[in-house]
Amino acid sequence: MKMHLxxxxxxxxxxxxxxxGLAIAVSNTAPPAVMQAANRVLQAVPQxxxxxxxxxxxxxxxxxxxxxLLAGPAEARSLTNLVVIGLPDxxxxxxxxxxxxxxxxxxxxxxxxxGYFQGDVGIIESERNPFLYSPETAKAPYSAQVLxxxxxxxxxxxxxxxxxxxDGIINGVAANNPVHRPQRSLLESAPWTPEWQLPAGVTGPGxxxxxxxxxxxxxxELSGVLEEGGELPKSGARIKYWRP
Numbered sequence: 001m002k003m004h005l006x007x008x009x010x011x012x013x014x015x016x017x018x019x020x021g022l023a024i025a026v027s028n029t030a031p032p033a034v035m036q037a038a039n040r041v042l043q044a045v046p047q048x049x050x051x052x053x054x055x056x057x058x059x060x061x062x063x064x065x066x067x068x069l070l071a072g073p074a075e076a077r078s079l080t081n082l083v084v085i086g087l088p089d090x091x092x093x094x095x096x097x098x099x100x101x102x103x104x105x106x107x108x109x110x111x112x113x114x115g116y117f118q119g120d121v122g123i124i125e126s127e128r129n130p131f132l133y134s135p136e137t138a139k140a141p142y143s144a145q146v147l148x149x150x151x152x153x154x155x156x157x158x159x160x161x162x163x164x165x166x167d168g169i170i171n172g173v174a175a176n177n178p179v180h181r182p183q184r185s186l187l188e189s190a191p192w193t194p195e196w197q198l199p200a201g202v203t204g205p206g207x208x209x210x211x212x213x214x215x216x217x218x219x220x221e222l223s224g225v226l227e228e229g230g231e232l233p234k235s236g237a238r239i240k241y242w243r244p
Contacts, residue, residue, distance in 0.1 A: 018057060018141065018142060019056050019057030019142060020054075020057045020058075020079060020080050020081050020142055020143075020144040021055060021057040021058025021059070021060070021080050021081065022045065022051065022054040022055035022057075022058065022059060022060050022080065022081045022082075022083065023060055023064055023069070023076070023077070023080045023081070023082055023083070024038060024041055024042050024045075024060050024063045024064065024083045024085070025038075025063065025064045025065070025066045025069050025082065025083070025084050025085070025086075025092055026038035026063050026064075026065075026066060026084075026085045026086055027065060027066045027067060027086055027090050027092075028065045028067075028068075030085075030086055030087070030090070031087075031154040032154075033154035033155060033157065033158050034085060034086060034087065034154050034157050036158070037085050037149065037154075037157050037158050037160075037161040038063050038085040039063070040161055040165060041083055041085060041149070041161065041164075041165070042060065042062065042063055044165050045059055045060065046059075048165060048168075049168065049210055049211065049212045050147075050168065050170065050212045050213055051083070053210075053212060053242065054081035054083070054145065054147075055081075057081075058080075066084065066086055066090050066091065066092035066093070067091060067092070069092060070091050070092045070095060074131065074136040074137065077129075077131045078129060078131035078132045078134070078136060078137045078144070079132065079137075079141070079144065080129070080144060081129065081144050081145050081146070081147075082096065082129055082131075082144075082145070082146040082147070083146075083147045083149070084096050084146065084147070084148045084149070084150075085149045085150075085157065085161070086149075086150060086157070087150060087151070087153075087154070087157065088101070088103050088150055088151075088152075090150075093148060093150050095130065095131075096125075096127075096130055096146050096148050097125065097148060097150075098125050098127055100112040100113070100125070101123050101150075103152065106118075107119070107152060108182050109121055109123075109152050110185070111123060111173050111218075112187070112218065112220075113187050113188075113189055113217075113218020113219045113220050113221070114172075114173045114187075114188060114189050114191060114216075114218055114219065115181060115184070115185040115187065115188035115189070115219070116181055116182055116183045116184070116185055117152075117173065117175055117179065117180065117181060117182075117191070118180045118181070118182045119152070119153075119156075119175070119176070119180045120151070120152060120153050120155035120156040120159060120175070120176060121151055121152045121153075121156045121159070121173060121174070121175050121191075122149070122150070122151035122152075122156040122157060122158070122159035122160025122161070122162075122163065122173070122174035122175070123148075123149075123150050123151060123156075123160060123172075123173055123174070124147070124148070124149055124160050124163060124164055124169050124170060124171060124172055124173075124174065125147070125148045125150075125171055126145060126146065126147045126148070126170040126171055126213065126215075127145070127146055128143065128144070128145060128146070129144040129145055129146045130146065132144045147164070147170060149161055149164060151174075156174070159174040159175065159176065159194075160174045162174065162194065163192040163196075167192065167196060167197070167198075167214060168211065168212070168213050168214045169192050169213075169214050169215075169216060170213035170214065170215060170240070171213075171215040171216060172191065172192055172214075172215065172216030173191035173192065173216065174191055174192045174193070175191040175192070175193055176193060176194065177193045177194070177195060179191060179193065185219075186219070187218065187219030187220055187223070188219050189216065189217060189218050189219045189222055189234075189235055189236070190216075190234050190235040191216070192216060198214070198237065198239075202239070204239070204241050205241060207243070208243040208244060209241040209242065209243045210241060210242055210243065211239060211240070211241055212240055212241065212242045213239075213240040214237050214238070214239055214240070215237065215238040215239075215240070216235065216236070216237055217233075217235065217236030217237060217238060221236060222235075222236055
């Protein structure tokens with residue numbers, strides 16, 4: 001039986017003069033399913049741990065249009081935590097993407113470390129806000145992050161939203177079972193599916209620490225486990241905890 005791997009990451013916040021607020025962006029012309037996904041994220045702000053943390057400096061009153069945000073004043077997109085929801089051709093999704101997913105016209109997506117997929121596939125990525133750490137911002141007064149929720153289709157975006165809101169997935173691939181792989185790759189890892197769950201008995205450090213995100217490990221990380229431990233895990237997860 002293939003083993004599963006878990007790793008816990010602990011993160012201390014730094015004291016700043018101010019904290020960034022939260023902006024949630026989706027195109028005004030996005031398909032209905034993508035708009036619904038963005039509204040679900042907006043409604044989840046008070047109770048979803050990472051969203052609540054992102055919004056500690058200011059909660060969004062509604063969603064923003066991705067095209068308008070990208071074309072508007074730099075401060076509106078750089079001095080905030082961003083959650084961007086949209087299809088891969090959305091210009092703000094492109095601007096915030098980590099370039100680890102490659103989409104082709106035939107509906108196949110290759111995600112580095114996870115392999116090839118076809119059908120309704122969602123992708124979740126998180127990283128530092130690229131606009132804050134860029135020449136358009138003279139000085140970063142605090143740290144700000146970006147979370148991108150995208151997918152091959154509107155249904156794929158909905159899957160990625162499910163993975164984030166239900167299980168806190170902040171980096172990884174989401175798919176339905178059975179997972180359709182049109183071809184094999186040297187680096188592969190199992191995606192999140194609606195049946196996914198952390199192994200029983202996983203507990204955090206307790207006290208003031210809060211679980212704020214789960215990153216699904218890709219094949220590159222898992223191959224390191226093979227070299228060190230002699231067995232290739234089917235999947236792996238890194239869990240991030242935070243305390244004030």
